[in-house]
Amino acid sequence: MSEAKTVLRLENISLSFGGVKALTNISFDVKEHEIRSIIGPNGAGKSSMLNVINGVYHPQQGTIYFRDKVRQKMDPTQAARQGIARTFQNIALFKGMTVLDNIMTGRNTKMHSNFLMNALWWGPARNEEILNRRKVEEVIDFLEIQHIRKTPVGKLSYGLQKRVELARALAAEPSLLLLDEPMAGMNVEEKQDMCRFILEVNQQYGVTIVLIEHDMGVVMDISDRVVVLDYGKKIGDGLPADLMKNPDVISAYLGTNH
Amino acid sequence: MITDFNTETFPKMLLRHAETIPSRMAYREKYLGIWQEITWAQNLEQVRALSCGLSNLGFNRGMNLAIIGDNRPGLYQAMLAAQCLGGVPVPLYQDSVATEMVHVLNDAAIGFVVVEDQEQVDKLLEIKDQVPTLHTIIYQDPKGLTDYVESFLHSTHQIQTAGEVFNREHTKFFMHEVSKSQPTDLSIILYTSGTTGKPKGVSHSHQNFMRAGKEACIFDNLTYKDNILAYLPMAWVGDHLFSYAQAMAAGFTVNCPESKETVMSDLREIGPTYYFAPPRVFEGLLTQVMIRIEDAGFIKRKLFQAAMNCAKKFGTQILDGQPVNFLNRLVYGFYNLTIYGPLRNVLGISRLRVAYTAGEAIGPDLFRFYRSIGINLKQFYGQTETCAYVCLQPDGHVKYDTVGPPAPGMEIKLADSGEVLVRGISVMQGYYNRPDATAESMDDEGYFHTGDAGIIDHDGHLRIIDRAKDVGKMANGKLFAPKYIENKLKFFPFIKEAVAFGDQRDTVTAFINIDFEAIANWAERRNISFAGYIDLASQADVYVMIGQCIDQVNEDLSVDDMLSHAQIDRFLILNKELDPDDDELTRTRKVRRGFIAEKYGVLIDALYAGKDEQFIEIKVKFEDGRDGQISGNIKIKNAKIVRGSPR
Numbered sequence: 001m002s003e004a005k006t007v008l009r010l011e012n013i014s015l016s017f018g019g020v021k022a023l024t025n026i027s028f029d030v031k032e033h034e035i036r037s038i039i040g041p042n043g044a045g046k047s048s049m050l051n052v053i054n055g056v057y058h059p060q061q062g063t064i065y066f067r068d069k070v071r072q073k074m075d076p077t078q079a080a081r082q083g084i085a086r087t088f089q090n091i092a093l094f095k096g097m098t099v100l101d102n103i104m105t106g107r108n109t110k111m112h113s114n115f116l117m118n119a120l121w122w123g124p125a126r127n128e129e130i131l132n133r134r135k136v137e138e139v140i141d142f143l144e145i146q147h148i149r150k151t152p153v154g155k156l157s158y159g160l161q162k163r164v165e166l167a168r169a170l171a172a173e174p175s176l177l178l179l180d181e182p183m184a185g186m187n188v189e190e191k192q193d194m195c196r197f198i199l200e201v202n203q204q205y206g207v208t209i210v211l212i213e214h215d216m217g218v219v220m221d222i223s224d225r226v227v228v229l230d231y232g233k234k235i236g237d238g239l240p241a242d243l244m245k246n247p248d249v250i251s252a253y254l255g256t257n258h
Numbered sequence: 259m260i261t262d263f264n265t266e267t268f269p270k271m272l273l274r275h276a277e278t279i280p281s282r283m284a285y286r287e288k289y290l291g292i293w294q295e296i297t298w299a300q301n302l303e304q305v306r307a308l309s310c311g312l313s314n315l316g317f318n319r320g321m322n323l324a325i326i327g328d329n330r331p332g333l334y335q336a337m338l339a340a341q342c343l344g345g346v347p348v349p350l351y352q353d354s355v356a357t358e359m360v361h362v363l364n365d366a367a368i369g370f371v372v373v374e375d376q377e378q379v380d381k382l383l384e385i386k387d388q389v390p391t392l393h394t395i396i397y398q399d400p401k402g403l404t405d406y407v408e409s410f411l412h413s414t415h416q417i418q419t420a421g422e423v424f425n426r427e428h429t430k431f432f433m434h435e436v437s438k439s440q441p442t443d444l445s446i447i448l449y450t451s452g453t454t455g456k457p458k459g460v461s462h463s464h465q466n467f468m469r470a471g472k473e474a475c476i477f478d479n480l481t482y483k484d485n486i487l488a489y490l491p492m493a494w495v496g497d498h499l500f501s502y503a504q505a506m507a508a509g510f511t512v513n514c515p516e517s518k519e520t521v522m523s524d525l526r527e528i529g530p531t532y533y534f535a536p537p538r539v540f541e542g543l544l545t546q547v548m549i550r551i552e553d554a555g556f557i558k559r560k561l562f563q564a565a566m567n568c569a570k571k572f573g574t575q576i577l578d579g580q581p582v583n584f585l586n587r588l589v590y591g592f593y594n595l596t597i598y599g600p601l602r603n604v605l606g607i608s609r610l611r612v613a614y615t616a617g618e619a620i621g622p623d624l625f626r627f628y629r630s631i632g633i634n635l636k637q638f639y640g641q642t643e644t645c646a647y648v649c650l651q652p653d654g655h656v657k658y659d660t661v662g663p664p665a666p667g668m669e670i671k672l673a674d675s676g677e678v679l680v681r682g683i684s685v686m687q688g689y690y691n692r693p694d695a696t697a698e699s700m701d702d703e704g705y706f707h708t709g710d711a712g713i714i715d716h717d718g719h720l721r722i723i724d725r726a727k728d729v730g731k732m733a734n735g736k737l738f739a740p741k742y743i744e745n746k747l748k749f750f751p752f753i754k755e756a757v758a759f760g761d762q763r764d765t766v767t768a769f770i771n772i773d774f775e776a777i778a779n780w781a782e783r784r785n786i787s788f789a790g791y792i793d794l795a796s797q798a799d800v801y802v803m804i805g806q807c808i809d810q811v812n813e814d815l816s817v818d819d820m821l822s823h824a825q826i827d828r829f830l831i832l833n834k835e836l837d838p839d840d841d842e843l844t845r846t847r848k849v850r851r852g853f854i855a856e857k858y859g860v861l862i863d864a865l866y867a868g869k870d871e872q873f874i875e876i877k878v879k880f881e882d883g884r885d886g887q888i889s890g891n892i893k894i895k896n897a898k899i900v901r902g903s904p905r
Contacts, residue, residue, distance in 0.1 A: 137290035142401070147519030149291065189882050200402055 004031040006068075007176060007208050008053065013062035015048055015232075022048040023059065024232045030176070035202050035209045037219045037240075040229035041252065046212045047089055049229070050178045053210065054079040054086050080109050085174035087165040089181045089212075095154035099164050102153055103139060106171030107132040139170045143197060159190040163197075170201065177201065179211045183218060191215065195222055220244070228252070266472075267439040267464040268506050269342040275509045276302035279482050282509065285331035288516035288524060296331055298509065304418065306432050308339040311421030312370065313431070315394055315412070319344030319438070322366045322447065326350045326359075326382075327374025329488040329514045332398045332414055334502060336372040341445060341464075342436050348447045348459070349493040351845050353838075355883065356381040361456050362449050363389045365691065370394045372414070376402040379411065441465040447690050448495050450642050451844040459690030460495075460642045470647035470684040471503030473666045477650055478612045482509035484531045485609075489514075489521045494846065495642040496616070500534050503645070526606035533613045537620040538847075540635070543605055544627060545751050549779055565597035566630075573630025578654045598631040607633060614638050616646070617846065619722075619741075621749030622658045629656070637661050639720060643699070643706055644668075645684035649720050660719035670720060671705070677726045678712045679705040711739075728851065730761030736823045738766070740851065743824060746814060750807045751776045755836050755843075757854055758826070759862055765827035767865040769858065770804055771836055777803075792833045792890060801895055804831060808897040816900035828865050830872075830894045832858075839879045861892060870894055 008030040015023040023045045030036045038046045051057040052064070055074045064071040066082065085106070093102050110132060117125035140146055143163055148156060153164055162182055169177055182198070183191045199222055201207050213219050219226060220240040228236035228243060230252040236243050243249050275284070280299035287294050296304070317323065323340040325347050327333050337347040348366045350359055352374070359381065363371075369391050373379055379397050386392055396412045397403060403411070425432060445464040449457040474480075488501035505512045510532070515524040551562050572586050582590075602608040613628070613635045620637065628635040634653065639661035640646035648670065651662035664670045668682035685706045688696035699707050711726040723729070724741040732738045740758040743766065747756035755771035772795050780803070781788055788794040812825040836842040842854055855862060857876070864872035875889040 134290060137292075141290060144517070146288075146291075146516045147523075150523075188884075189880070192882060196402075204402075204404060 004033060006030070007032050007066070008210075009065040010052075011063045011065070013049075013052060013059045013064070015045075015052060015057055015059045021232050023052070023229075026062075026229070026232075026234045028227050028234065028237055030208060030210055031225075033202070033206050033208055034224040035198070035211060035222055037211045037213060037223035037226045038229060039213065039216075039219055039226060043231075044229040045232040046229055047180055048232075050086065050180055050210065050212060054084050054178055077109075080172060083173075083175035084178065085169035085172040085176075086178035087162070087169050087180055087182055089184065091158075091161045091165055093153045093161060093165055093168070096152055098150050098152055099145060099148050099156070099167075100136065100140075100150060102164055103136045103167045103171045104132065106168035107135060109172060110135075135173070136171050139167050142170070142200075143167050144193075159186045162186065162194070166194075166197065174207060176208045176210070179209060179213075181212050181214060183213060183215055191218060198222060265441055266468045267341070267441055267443065268338060268445060268468065268503075269436040269439050271468075271506045271509075272298075272302055272305060272338055272342070273436065275482075275506075279509055282482055283511040284505075284509075285334065285512050285514065286528070287331050287514040288520070288527075291516075293513075293527070301331075301335065305335050305338045305342060306425060307418040307421035308335055308414065309342045309421065309432055309435070310424040310428075311417035311419075312339055312345075313343055313435075314420050314424050315370070315417070317343060317345060317370050319435075321345045321370065322348050322368055324348045324350055324363060324366065324368040324371040325373075325492065326371065326378045327352050327398065327492070328518065329490075329492055329497070329501065329512075330374055330398060331512070331514055333372065333374060333492060334488075334512065336396075336414075337446070337502065341439065342432065344435065344438060344443065346444045346447055346461075348449070349491075349498070350449070351451075351491050351493045352378065353491075354845065355839070356384045360385050360388045362459070363392060365449075365457075365459060366447060367391045370396070372396045373398070375399040379403060379406070383408070439464065441468065444687065446498060448498060448642050449493065451846045451848070458692055458695055461687040461690045462645060463687055466684050466686065467499065467503040467645050468507065469667065470499060470645040471507035473683070474499070474647060474650070475504055475508040477652070477666060478532070480504065480508045480510060480532055480612070484508065484510040484611070485528060486510060486512055486532045486534075487515065487521070487525055487528055487530045488512045489518075489524075490534070490536075491845070495640070495646045496534060499640075499646045500532070522606070526604075529606060529609040531609050531611045533607065533610055535613070535615060536617045537615050537624065538618070540615060540620070540628060541624055541751065544624060545773075545776055547601065547605070548751075549776075552783075562597060565593040566627075568593050569598065569630035570626070573632065574626060577629055577632060577634065578656065594632065601631060602633065610634070612636065616640070616661070618748075618848075619745040621745075623749070625658050638665075639722065640684070641708060643686045643708075644680055644682075645686075647684040648680050648682075648708075655717075655719075657715075657717075657719055660715060660721045662720070663718045664720075670714070672712065672714060673707070675726060676711040676713070676723075676729075678708045678710045678720065678722070680708055681705045732760055732766075732824065733762055733764045734823070737821065738824055739821065742821065743768070743811065743815070743826065744849070746811045747807065750810075752780065752804065753807060755849065757836075757849055757851065759855065759865070760824060763866065765866075766824050767862070768808070768826050768829045769854070769861070770808075770829055770831045772800065772804070772831060774835070791835070792888065795831045795833050796890070796893060801831065801893060804829070805895055805897060809900075812897060812900050825899045826897050827899060828894055828896050830861060830865065830892050832861075833890050833892060834876060834878060834888050837878070839881070840877070865894055 006029045011027045013023055013026045038049055040046050052059050055076050058073055111128055113125035113128050183194050202209050223240050226240050226243050228249045235252055236246045236249040275298040281297050283295050284298045284301040285296040323345050325333050325336055340347045350362055382395055394410050396414055396417055398414050400413050441464045443464055444461050445467055446462050447459040449459050490497045501512050513528045515521045568589055572582050572590050575582050616638050636651040636656055639649040647665055648668055649661045650665040671679050673679055681704050709726050710722050711724050711729050712720050712722045714720055724739040728740055730738045738760045743758040744756040747753050752773055753770055754773040757769040760766035774791055786799055808826050808829055815825050816822045838845050860874055861872055871891050871893050873891050878886050878888055880886055
C-alpha cells in the first residue's frame with residue numbers, strides 16, 4: 001500500500017460549531033484503492049469528518065489536498081463533480097420515488113441535456129436517458145436489487161434502503177466513496193451482503209472508500225487502514241491489527257480487557 | 259411439425275427447430291431490465307460453440323456434466339451441449355448447501371460442472387477435496403470472480419470463444435457428434451429429493467423424455483407459439499419435462515426470470531400461455547388477492563363477492579363446456595369483462611391456455627376458484643422415475659379429488675396393497691449405478707412401483723391418498739393416513755405445514771406451522787400485537803383460531819366412514835417454521851416425518867402425556883450457514899372430537 005498514490009490528505013483540520021469543538025487538529029490521508037475506516041465512540045466527530053471531506057462543512061483551520069491540489073472552499077455539488085459520492089447515516093432518499101428513480105438521481109451530474117429536450121423526450125435527451133438508464137441497471141444488477149426496481153423507497157426495509165443509497169452513490173461512478181455507517185441496523189446476513197458489495201466495489205472497480213462503521217468485526221475484517229477519533233481528536237491511526245493493541249484505542253473504544 | 263418421435267433425440271430436435279423456425283424465440287432472459295431474446299438459430303450457434311468448447315477441454319461421450327444454478331438459458335444450453343456430445347447432464351438443486359452436493363457429485367463421477375455464478379463456485383471450491391473426480395468448473399456470470407486464480411475455473415464465454423475456433427478448424431465435428439445420438443442413449447440423470455435416505459440418480463433415455471414431452475404437447479395442443487416461465491429448480495423433473503423436454507418437442511419459448519424475487523412481476527410481463535405452479539404458489543396468489551379485497555372499499559368488496567358467487571355457480575361448467583342457460587352466461591360474461599378478466603390480468607395469467615399443478619394435494623376450494631374464473635387449471639400425476647408423466651386431466655373432465663386417467667402411452671394398475679403401479683413410455687431406465695434399488699422398484703412385467711397408495715374410480719381416474727409406507731394403523735387396528743389429515747389442515751390459509759401423528763397410538767395429534775403472513779395480517783386486523791414469529795405462534799388468540807380450523811377438519815373427517823376414527827385429539831403450534839435447511843422438509847418441501855418425530859420427540863411425548871405445556875430447545879441453521887438455537891415453552895391444546903354417526 002505504501003507506494004499507492006495519496007488521493008486525499010487532510011492536514012491539521014479543526015472544526016467547531018460556536019463553542020463546541022467537533023474536530024481538533026486532525027491529520028490523515030487516504031490512499032488510492034484502499035478502504036480507510038474512521039471509528040470512534042458516539043460524538044467523536046466521525047460524521048463531521050465526512051462532511052468536511054465532501055464540502056458540507058468548512059473547517060476553520062487546516063488544509064485539504066484532493067488529488068494533490070489544495071482544495072478551496074467548495075460545496076457538495078462540486079465534490080460530486082470531482083468524483084466524490086456518499087451515503088448518509090440516516091437514510092436520505094426520496095421516499096415517494098421508486099428505487100429506479102432514486103438511483104437515476106445519482107446520475108444527475110452526468111446528464112447535460114436541457115429541460116426542454118428532456119420534456120420533449122427528443123434527440124440527445126433520449127439517448128442520454130437510455131445510456132444513463134443502462135448504467136443504473138448495471139448498478140441494480142451489481143447490488144442484486146432487481147426485485148425492488150419499481151418499488152417506492154418508503155415501502156422498503158431499512159437494510160434495503162441502505163442498499164439503495166449505496167446504489168445511488170455508485171450510479172455517480174465515484175472515484176472516492178464516503179460511507180457513513182452503511183451497516184447500522186442490519187442483521188448479520190444483510191451485513192455480510194453489504195461487506196461483500198463494499199469489497200467488490202473496492203476491488204473490482206478500484207473505488208477508494210472511506211468508511212465509518214461501528215461493527216468492529218466488520219471494520220477489522222475489511223479495512224486496509226483505520227483512523228480512531230475520540231472527542232474530536234485523533235487517538236490512533238494505522239493497520240487494524242496494530243490498533244487492536246493500542247492502549248488508548250482500547251480504553252476509548254474497544255473497552256478494557258480486565 | 260410433429261413426426262415420428264420414437265427416433266428423435268434432443269440434439270436432433272435442436273437442429274430441426276433451427277432449420278424450421280430459426281427466427282422464433284427459443285429463450286428469453288431478463289438482463290439489465292430488458293428481455294434479451296435468443297432465437298432457435300442463435301441457440302444452435304451457441305450450443306455448438308459450447309459443445310465444441312467442452313469437447314476441447316476433454317468432455318466426451320459417456321461423461322456426466324453437472325449443472326447448478328437458477329433457470330438460465332445458458333444452463334439449458336449446457337444440458338443440450340452435453341447431450342450433443344453424447345454426455346449426460348446432471349442438474350443439481352441450486353439451493354443445496356455444499357455438503358449436500360458431495361454425494362451426487364461423487365455418485366455421478368462428475369468431472370465437469372457448469373454453474374451459474376460465484377455463489378455456486380464458492381460451494382464447489384469448498385467441497386472440491388471431497389470430490390476427487392471434479393477437475394473443471396465453468397461459470398456463466400463472471401461477477402465477483404475476477405480475483406479467482408484457480409486454473410480449473412473457466413467462464414462460459416471463454417469456452418464458447420475457444421469452441422468457435424475449434425468449430426472453424428473441425429467443421430464436421432459437431433454434426434458428426436449429433437448424428438451419433440440414439441433415442442435409447444441416456445439423456446439425463448435426475449436425482450430424487452431424498453425423502454428417505456441418500457438421493458438416487460434416476461436415468462432416463464432421450465426416448466423417455468422425448469415421447470413424454472411430445473405426447474404431453476399433443477394432449478394440450480401446445481405449439482411453438484406458446485410461452486412458459488421457467489422458474490422451478492432445473493433439477494426437478496417437472497421443470498425438465500415442461501421447460502426442457504416439452505420446449506424441445508414443440509419448440510416453444512422458455513422465459514427465464516431475472517431473479518428468484520422477481521418471478522411474480524416477470525410473470526406479469528411475459529404472460530405465459532402454459533404454466534405450472536405447485537399448489538402453494540396458487541394459494542399464495544389467492545391469499546394476496548383476498549387480503550387486498552379485504553382492504554378494498556365497500557362497493558368493490560360487494561361487487562367482488564357477487565362476481566365470485568356467480569363464478570362458483572357457473573364458472574366451472576362454462577369452462578368444461580357443459581350446458582348453462584343464456585341469462586347466466588350473460589351474467590358470467592359481464593363479470594368476466596369487469597372482474598375476472600382484470601383479476602387474471604393482475605395475476606399475470608390472462609394469456610394462459612393451460613395451467614397445471616401437482617406435487618401436493620390442492621384444496622378443492624382453491625382449485626375451484628381458479629377454474630371458476632376461467633383458468634384451465636388441471637392436475638397431473640407423476641414422479642421423477644416416470645418423467646412426471648403418468649396421469650393427466652383432460653380438458654372437460656377435471657375432477658377435484660383425482661389426478662385424471664392414465665396419460666397417452668401409459669398404463670396403471672393397483673397392487674393388492676393399494677400401491678399404484680405404472681408402465682409405459684416414460685418409465686425410467688433404472689437408478690444410476692443402483693441395480694439393487696432398480697430391482698426393488700421395477701417388477702418383471704416392467705411396472706414401476708410408485709410407493710403411492712391410491713384408488714381408481716369408476717371413470718378410470720386415479721385418486722392418490724398417501725404414500726403407501728406412511729399409511730399406518732392406529733392402536734385399534736384402524737387405518738391412519740397422516741398426509742390425508744395434514745392436507746385437510748393445510749387447505750386453511752392460516753396453516754402452512756402440519757404433521758400428524760397416530761401410527762400405533764390410540765389418538766391422533768398434530769403439530770401446526772402457522773402461515774406467518776396470513777396470520778400476521780389476521781392479527782393486525784384484530785389489533786393483536788406481536789413481536790415476531792415465535793410470539794405470534796404462541797398467542798392465545800391464534801391458538802383459538804387454529805383450534806377452530808382443527809374442529810372443522812374433525813367435522814369433515816367425522817362424515818368419512820373410512821377415517822372418522824382418526825380425528826385430531828390434541829395439537830400444538832410449533833415456534834419455528836419447518837425448514838429444508840434443518841432437514842425437516844425435503845428440498846421439494848415434503849415433510850420428513852421420521853426425522854421430525856425424533857427431533858421433536860419431547861413434544862410428541864407431551865402431547866400423549868396430556869401436558870398443557872412443554873419446554874423445548876431446537877437447533878436451527880440460519881441462512882448464512884451458522885447454527886443457532888430456539889427455545890421456549892410450547893402450549894398444547896385439546897380439539898373437539900365430533901362423535902356423530904357417519905352419514
